[in-house]
Amino acid sequence: MASYLRVSLSFIFSALLISPAVSQSCSSQTFSGDKSYPHCLALPNLKAFLHYSYDAANTTLAVVFSAPPSKPGGWIAWAINPKATGMAGSQALVASKDSKTGVASVTTLNIISYSSLVPGKLSFEVWDVKAEEEAAGTLRIFAKVKVPADLAANGKVNQVWQVGPGVSPNGRIQPHDFNTPNLNAVGSLDLSGATTGVSASGGGGAGNSRIHKRNIHGILNAVSWGILFPIGAMIARYMRIFESADPAWFYLHVSCQFSAYVIGVAGWATGLKLGSESKGIQFNSHRNIGIALFAIATLQMFAMLLRPRKDHKLRFFWNIYHHGVGYSILILGIINVFKGLSILNPEHTYKTAYIAVIATLGGITLLLEAVTWVIVLKRKSANSNNPPKP
Known part of the structure; x- marks a missing residue:
């Protein structure tokens, strides 16, 4: 009983110490001069805060x-x-520190699309x-914004915030x-400050949906190009050496x-679906390799329909083509x-797991390669x- 009482008192004491710190997370921030921002939001992502005041008479929003x-x-x-809830179409204020x-x-960006991130004048006065x-x-x-009349009448604006790693020399x-x-x-963002939190404007659900699709995209491609294709190539190269495995190895x-x-x-x-939903966001090398993989893998599938007989004079050239394209798929697939x-x-465990799978397949390949050469x-x-009898 005494032990339980000590634990309870310790918990209550800790809560009393922690609670003021949490409640003061906004008010603990101070500003120089006589600036006053009656409203403050601890934004739900990226450790961000927004202090603001709104003058409804002249529709001026002052923010920090x-x-x-x-x-x-x-x-x-x-x-x-x-006009929307995402980054595309937003009127942005971007702050960075000069490296020299x-x-x-602060730079202003009129983000017409994700690919258009160049300084420009905003659509409203700031x-x-x-x-x-x-x-x-x-x-x-720090900024003051002239809220457009239609947004001011609505009493709310769609806000977007973000952080990034750096600024290029240009x-x-x-x-x-x-x-x-x-x-x-x-x-x-509720301009009046009546709503003390940040209500979702559709972006959160869309973000989670995109993450889910990206994960599915990654898993499907890792299993196909990164694992199954190498295993299929290993079957063709190392099972066919055993006469008893013919034609099972082929199937x-x-x-x-x-x-x-x-x-x-x-x-x-x-991947195509993700690209269509993320206008301007492009990972060129990943996309180009993916397109090349799809193209040559499709050719490889159709080439099976044109496979000559073993004794046909074109079989030698078909084998060169088939093996060359196959090894190209293996290399490009793993790279991509x-x-x-x-x-x-993702978490490092996923990358480590894939490296472990590839290393295991590589080790098995080396072992089977040695066995194959011994048999040959x-x-x-x-x-x-034992020369053939005359």
Whole structure:
């Protein structure tokens, strides 16, 4: 009983210590001068905060957005999207620190599409814009915004916020991550401050849906191009050496490769769907390799229908084509799986698991290659010692 009482008191005491810290997370932030921001939101993603005030008489929204960049020397952004809920179409304020002078500044971006991230004038008036750096590398954006009449009448605006890793020498911001917090960094801002939280504006569900599709895309392609195709090639190369395995090895090989192709096409289709839903977001090398894989794998499937007989004079050239294309699929498939893993940026265990699978298949390949050569050399030796009778 005494032990239970001590644990309970300890828990209550800890809660009393923690609760004020949590409740003061907004109010603990101070600003220079006589600036006052009666409303503050601890935004649900990316460790961001938004202090703001709204003057309904002249529809002026004064904001202070603060967040830590994803990497030292990175950028932060806060935006209003007048017509939609995502980043495309938003009017953004982007803060970053100059790598040479160390001075933080703000750039305005009219994000027409994900591929158009160049400085430009916003669709509404904005003034008193500046940036500051807080302790521990956190950046702040100060600005006043003239809220468009239709949004002011509605009493709410769609806000988007984001953080990124850096700015290139030509001034273009580097792409942000596409993890769950990044994709869910959207919401509806109540100008009056009556709603103290950030209500979802559809972006969170869409973000989760995209993540789910990306995971499906990754799994399908890793299983097909990255695992089944190599196994099918191993079956063809190492089972056929055993005379008793003919023609079973051939049917196993075809079944494995056809299954890999079907799964790969499904993964390729999910990639096309993701691309159509993410205008302007392109991973060129990953996409181009994927298109090449689909094209040559399709040719490989149709080539099976044109396979000459073993004694046909064209069989030698068909074998060269078939083996060359097959090994190209193996190499490109494994490369593209690793490129996909770098894009998805999953937990290290997934990448480690795939490396372990490939290493295991590689080890088995080396062992079977040695066994195959031993068998081939023994057969050649036996044939040379037993010449055919006249």
